[in-house]
Amino acid sequence: MRREVARRAIDAVVFDLGNVLVRWDPYAPFAGRMDPTEVERFFVEVDFASFNHEQDRGRSWAEARAWLAGRLPHHLPALDLYVSHFADSLRGPVPGSDGVVRDVRAAGVRVLGLTNWSAETFGHAATAAPAIGLLEDVLVSGQVGIAKPDPKIFALLTARFDLDPQRTVFTDDSRINVEAACAAGYVGLRFDDADGLRRDLRDREVIR
DSSP, X not given: OHHHHHHTTOOEEEEOOBTTTEEEOTTGGGTTTSOHHHHHHHHHHTTHHHHHHHHHTTOOHHHHHHHHHTTOGGGHHHHHHHHXXXXXXXXXXXXXXXXXXXXXXXXXXXXXXXXXXXXXXXXXXXXXXXXXXXXXXXXXXXXXXXXXXXXXXXXXXXXXXXOOGGGEEEEESOHHHHHHHHHTTOEEEEOSOHHHHHHHHHHTTSOO
16 A cells, blocks of 8 residues: 555656657758758857757747848758758657656556747657657647746646646756756656666656
């Protein structure tokens, strides 16, 4: 009886998507289409991580293109190529993660998603990694205009899905995002690979 109580201390697991359920490589759309030196210059000069975070926060690609046209217009062809071939950036399922999602579902624990993702490209996600289709629902940053690690998105996660953070595991490959989840009261687990996540979930008796 004590073991059963401990196992049910967690009643939901929230998965990040990119590089947790689906592999994402932002360089892949350029392969064979643009000189690698020019690609690297694009990523560095636009500060792609920050640039893309604005897409995650709800900026449209049309707005992004207008912003770039006013500052670094010579990189517009690279941006256009990235957007038109975005599907190529999704490199298929993260090995083993599908099985983890299935194990959590089989244990009677809710499975949800929280992802930093542009609203305009999120439609490609489920076809690239079938495990995404197994989730009860996904909170997409680009659709709500808030992105991790902003505390507001964890508050919205809690309210939208009626979660008890202390009884909910959140897993992400980003240390900063895991720390933000912990600050919001969630049980944060850093994702390195599916085997490691499975061990962590077994340690907490979420799955067998």
